[in-house]
Amino acid sequence: MSVSTLSVPLADDFHTHLRQGALMRAVTPLLKPSGVGLAYVMPNLKPPISNTEQALAYKAELEALAPGVEFMMTLYLGPELTPDEIHKAAKAGVAGVKSYPRGVTTNSDSGIESYTTYYPVFKAMEENNMVLNLHGEIPSDPNNDVCVMNAEERFLTHLKELHRDFPKLKIVLEHATTKAAVEVVESLGETVGCTITLHHLTLVVDDWAGQCHHFCKPVAKFPHDREALRRVIKSGHPRFFLGTDSAPHPRHLKEGPSAAAGVFTGPHVLPYLAHILESFGALDQLRHFACENGRRFYGVAQASSESVAVLVREPFTIAKEIHFTDDEGQERALVPFMAGKTLNWRLQ
Template identity: 50%
Template sequence: MTDTITLSRPVADFHVHVRDGDMMKLVVPTIKSGGVSLAYIMPNLVPPLTCVSDVLAYKSRLEAIDPTITYLMTLYLSPAITPQVIHDAAKAGITGVKCYPAGVTTNSEHGVASYAPYYPTFAAMEQHDMVLNLHGECPSGNHVHVLNAEQEFLPTLKDIHTRFPKLRIVLEHCTSAAAIQAVKDCGPTVAATITAHHLFLTIDNWAGNAFNYCKPVAKFPTDRQALLEAATSASAKFFFGSDSAPHPIANKEKGNGAAAGVFTQTHVAAYVAEAFDQVGKLDRLNGFLCEFGRQFYNVPQEKPTNWTVVLKKQQNVVPALLGQGPCAVAPFKAGETLNWKVEIVDMAT
């Protein structure tokens, strides 16, 4: 029985929310403690990051907190993201552009209502080899609701891919068997991230439990099984993106609707090891966590690390809270005992 796993290199998390201000100061130090050395940072701040200088300033704030992490940065797709901005962003080393459908999730009010106006931007991204990150849902209304919003979006994914076949596209945080199949059906320039929490959750786990509520929502047991099979398949089309999203407890308990997001950053590698262990696929862990995402993104250079990640099979109680006061955040599975624990090992010793 495997009870110790040394990863080939630290985890690459290709979907990370760390917010700004006091929340950023609380959350950024937990990136490394979860086993991660490369973090792909989302741009849905308030206001959103829609110009190159703001993205670079944000990166500087992150590096001031933990300069050892490699931060890959993104822009927020909006009318401000013109082909010229894409040119400037590529020159500045910005990796991708995140597309939020208007109103579907946290801080998406400035998001996209129609994709056709962005075709020139997508063409420029294709030319500069930047990545398009899609939050794959249609806004609710008429026949669309939280349980079919992802499936209703999939024709849009396929249409963008057909129009721009060389554009690298990531369908973020897949939650359904239909999304997994759609990614498989597309060519090699389309991949997907799968979160840690969606490897555990189904609709029963978030209905009535705000701390497990995220967008897109977890769906049915058959969908969860499809996510597990994809994550453990050793297919390079599927790699890790935590979508770890910190919200103050007060925002998860609001009477007018809980904020969408599950916070996993502190234990990400342990959560994924737990899920892979449950289906007897620990031998597939390294590719999913460490290798496939780096390959898809063609990560040119990372900051050197003098530490490695060792996963040990031992009891690991998830704390009830991270932080205190107005920014206190409840981690995923707060108070529960995991069977795996992340250890950061200093190679210099």
């Protein structure tokens, strides 16, 4: 017999984009109403968050917009980041460093090209128990048969090498999309974790090819890849956890001549998750996947018993767009994931 209500801790989103300026002010207040109590914030702003002072200033802005949400901050891996800055950031409570290969996604033009260049930084991170968050793709390279469909699988060699060279460094492969990625993370040690998004549990390549609001990086892959993501969640594996990679872009940037990469799941995280997990028989894993595994991996205390969300089995239709005014005073719209569709669950 199916349950009609679910009481769970507020979700921990261990990978989200909250942007800056007017867009930040539009999306950050949606966190708690969506059922999120912890947000692990990506640093790919313009300019990127590359030092401790910038991270703390950004955190203060976010806290003012979403009181009661726990924000965990990250730095952008680039030439400006030094071992000394890592020691400083760790003392200030910065949780991790995000690595973007150059040019593969939004605001990654300053991304890295060589991991060995940053080995002194990784050593300092290992010493300070900071987490290395990896965007797991290599840049497309037609001369070497690399494109968006195999860029993640080609990256996995780097993951294995980094784990080999820094076995005590906590590493998270972000937003995995492939069967190969799942199997590699499963095969590695306790210091390697992995986030899975909401949209990659539903989409395959046919769902984003020609459909700009489903286009993200990394792109959704084949049905067997989606099945691997679902399988590992159903198994209750403790090193896989929620990271929505919610990435808001105004409609005109998604529907323009070159679609911006990102799926906007931020407005309804827990209702999406309950609806999607139930669709493949994993509703019983919601608490582990979204409220416990990530905290355990990061060494964060479990949420207090007061931070509870109640989900009710009732039809809930997603708005077709969310309006805001941009930094130039223009009226803009954000299109949320599954816009206009009806979920089976809503937050009470």
